[in-house]
Amino acid sequence: MKVTINNKQHQTQATNLCELASQLQLPQKGVAIAIDNQLKPRSSWGDTMLQEGASITIIKAACGG
Amino acid sequence: MLQFISHYTERYSYLDSIRLALEGGCRWVQLRMKDASDDEVRQVAVVAQQMCREAGATFIIDDRVELVRELHADGVHLGKNDMPIREARRILGPDFIIGGTANTFDDVVMHYEQSADYIGCGPFRFTTTKQKLSPVLGLDGYRRIVIEMRAAHIDIPVVAIGGITKDDIPAILATGITGIALSGTVLRADNPVEEMKYLINIINHE
Numbered sequence: 001m002k003v004t005i006n007n008k009q010h011q012t013q014a015t016n017l018c019e020l021a022s023q024l025q026l027p028q029k030g031v032a033i034a035i036d037n038q039l040k041p042r043s044s045w046g047d048t049m050l051q052e053g054a055s056i057t058i059i060k061a062a063c064g065g
Numbered sequence: 066m067l068q069f070i071s072h073y074t075e076r077y078s079y080l081d082s083i084r085l086a087l088e089g090g091c092r093w094v095q096l097r098m099k100d101a102s103d104d105e106v107r108q109v110a111v112v113a114q115q116m117c118r119e120a121g122a123t124f125i126i127d128d129r130v131e132l133v134r135e136l137h138a139d140g141v142h143l144g145k146n147d148m149p150i151r152e153a154r155r156i157l158g159p160d161f162i163i164g165g166t167a168n169t170f171d172d173v174v175m176h177y178e179q180s181a182d183y184i185g186c187g188p189f190r191f192t193t194t195k196q197k198l199s200p201v202l203g204l205d206g207y208r209r210i211v212i213e214m215r216a217a218h219i220d221i222p223v224v225a226i227g228g229i230t231k232d233d234i235p236a237i238l239a240t241g242i243t244g245i246a247l248s249g250t251v252l253r254a255d256n257p258v259e260e261m262k263y264l265i266n267i268i269n270h271e
Contacts, residue, residue: 041121
């Protein structure tokens with residue numbers, strides 16, 4: 001599906017935030033992710049399903065780029 | 066996204082302010098105790114970090130790089146007169162969030178090149194919280210910076226800061242700025258928890 005990560009279009013096979021984090025090779029610590037402006041605790045990443053067109057913000061330098 | 070910057074008033078301590086912000090649904094807290102000693106900050110930070118962990122909130126500390134490393138906080142925010150971001154990254158490594166304060170696009174570029182994870186950009190308007198004044202940006206300043214960042218392919222999140230009230234939020238987010246940092250406006254409300262809920266609701270619907 002298509003999602004936006006830090007204002008850039010991305011194509012991803014991930015179905016939830018956990019898979020997305022792993023696909024983007026985000027570190028285990030020092031990352032925050034928001035979907036549609038709402039920050040998601042890491043403990044909820046596995047249960048947070050991605051929707052087509054979601055606007056995702058990742059606070060981690062050089063990720064999603 | 067909303068970052069709450071801790072604050073105290075006659076009614077509320079630093080920890081009260083963080084507790085209220087978390088109760089109101091905020092999930093990103095910056096502990097800022099500019100004039101306190103490291104020991105004073107450490108005492109508050111240990112409790113604040115625990116509260117943030119329990120709430121699933123990201124917890125960063127202003128300025129104190131060594132304390133962030135010692136406590137394993139989620140990250141550090143560095144002002145213009147604090148340690149350079151490159152130096153903080155060298156000390157902390159990749160597993161910490163590092164944010165930097167920017168007043169101009171040149172500051173943004175400098176922080177980005179030194180590996181900042183996000184930018185706190187301001188001041189939006191004149192503010193009494195920060196004593197060292199930089200020129201106010203206003204909506205036009207944010208619009209310019211967003212355009213310049215996109216042209217330069219700099220894609221880290223930018224949080225607007227400095228004298229922002231709830232009425233400003235929709236217009237600021239419309240410039241393409243990612244999030245809002247708030248401090249005083251939440252605690253000044255009659256009911257800070259309800260105020261935080263209201264603010265988050267505004268931000269989530271922009």
